[in-house]
Amino acid sequence: MPVKVAAEWLNSCSGCEIAILNLGETLLDLLAELEFVHIPVLMDHKHYGQLGDQEHIDIPSATVGIISGGIRNDEHLEVAHEMRKKCDVLIALGTCATHGGIPALINSYDNQELFDRYYSTESTDPGAAVPTNGISPLLDRCYALDEQIKVDIHLPGCPPHPDNIAQAVLALLNGDAFEPETKSVCDTCPAIRKGKGNISTIKRFVTTPEFNPEESLDQMQCLLEQGYLCSGPVTRSGCSGANGESPRCIAARVPCKGCYGPVKQDGNQLLDMLNALASNGIDISSIPDRDSLLRFSGAHNRLVCHKGGLK
């Protein structure tokens, strides 16, 4: 009997769904054991009946539920609750679902500030009123899933590596417990660490780091030791996949910015990074924008609106 799967996307960009498709031939193998009953990106099952004439949302029952994206409006909340009700095991797929992701950067502002900017940009007709007719009202902020519903498996990543997705699905199919990654990106990065560098301030990534493009990553000195802000120490590993490849941003000779969220589900990437830098004698006032350290994990009240107050 194939395992029934229902999938939904909420306050998201569809990158997680593309990551699922990037499983490629592995996906074809998995499809033999899975039966999708609801997945709007690929399938036309509707919320309010196939003729659009039902009053209440109805998603078919499934053994496994997959939700990408955080919760930002009434409709997201309703869909999330319906998914929880109908699915035995619920996976939060991607960092928006696990920690709010990039869209949770809005949590530094309230809704009025968002509307004031968006509906008065340079190209927008003057005097526009905020739309309210037949569209879902916003909640006060952007929530990670587990702030609103119980989540069984957290699978962060922006997007998650396809190997992470396959591992989780296979574990469920085999009835095994799914073990989340416990290492940091640094733990899986081959760049050379010489110990404490002699840097005292952080450089912005507007210059080229030292590396020889002919040489592999294990011949390059750690980007943080070169003075660039790299969130590898405070970010969960996984982006290098199941075959021991290098962290993907660093493979492009670019610092990690934390897209897998904190190493532990309830960690704080901002505090952990400031601690790590300060304990290495680096002047944390040289960081141009500290909130950027929470750019992937601003839900759970990590980023809050200080309108009219601090900031």
Place this chain on the structure above:
Amino acid sequence: MGKTINIQPLSRIEGHANIKIHLDDQGNVDKAVTHFNSIRGFEKYVQGKPAEEVTRIVTRICGICPWHHHLASTKAVDACFGADVSPAGHILRECMQNMAQINDKILHFYFLAAPDFVMGPDADYSVRNVIGIAGAVPDLAKQVIKMRQLGQMMMEKFAGKVIHPIAAVPGGFSKPMSESQRQSLIKDTEELFEFSKYTIKYAKEVIFPKYLDEVTTLGTITSGFIGTVDEDGSLNFYDGNIRLMKPDGSYTDFHDSQYLDYIGEHVTDVSYGKYPYAKSWDQGFSMDLEDPKGIYRSNCLARINVCDQISTPLAQAELEEFRNNFGRPAQHTLLYHWARLIELVYACEKTLELLQNPEITNPQTRLDVTPSAGRGVGHVEAPRGTLIHDYTTDENGMMVSANMIVGTTHNLAPISMSVEQSAKMLIKDGHVDEGILNRVEMAVRAYDP
């Protein structure tokens, strides 16, 4: 007032929207309203961020076309900082962008659109999808999944991350391409090129002829078009002037830094998304099907209409055949599918051309830049249309403000009009079934929103 049909969510599209069709007492369509439900506020929360970081934040506007946001943003930051860009950096960016176009078109044609044509618009929803195709034509499905993965993985192997990329940086590109990488990318792209030739032949011989009725009626509206052309009027995804064409085929070209003189954004109460319109036509904004005002369209059909020619041979031959059949500008909405496949051929040819440029392996791919105050407009052609990022930075190179007009946004008004046109054409005297409602969605899917 009769009943309301709520098509929610729209499916096999890449965003979040629903349609409410309001019927009168006789069961005919009073109005059909498309609601675009997503608002995330990138224009707000990139404020105060270091501009060079914004290039890897705005990627999350779209997980399907992150490369295009990444590049439009990087070009805007180049301009804010007054940065010189390494020539090899430009070539690498353009090469990656064209590769990303290949993958996007395979995704849309086979995964999102094809189920309506291969399985048929009236097939049950449980099989009217890519999994149904895998059951009906397993060899083709296997090939499609393999080709899409090949396209994605070849980019990832070189540029680190394919979804939400990081390799374009102000001043160029983060790392050079080695000769062995170049050879491997040529081999992979050639395979994709063969597949693209197969795809357009398959579509022209097997798919499109079966659905000529739908192609010439479903969702058809009359509009202008927008797209990017280079100096000689050829199609260009990466750079050039923006061309805004009127429904009669006359057009104006302008530099992206002048976009505010040509494009306005109208706000309605039924959609978070704004509705761009041609401000420079001085006729205002109206979605009236009989008398539209300011309405133009973006994405592949628009680009195929506005360009004078295509610089690569096979795509040019396809363009000529298309124009012989449908004229210029072609208005039928379902022709987006055909235009998309012409662009698939072009993206493959263009990628190979760029990979053959010896400069592409020049190790100098990135020039240092200095954060500074400025205003910069960067634009590229994303799969779904002309993508504009307009940034202002302060003396430390921190973002003061950002305005973005995203590919599909240009099409929000046209999509709404195509929905209304198709609903009114198809729903008569209260007769509605799944096939009819799916056809209304097919009018949306053509735009690949």
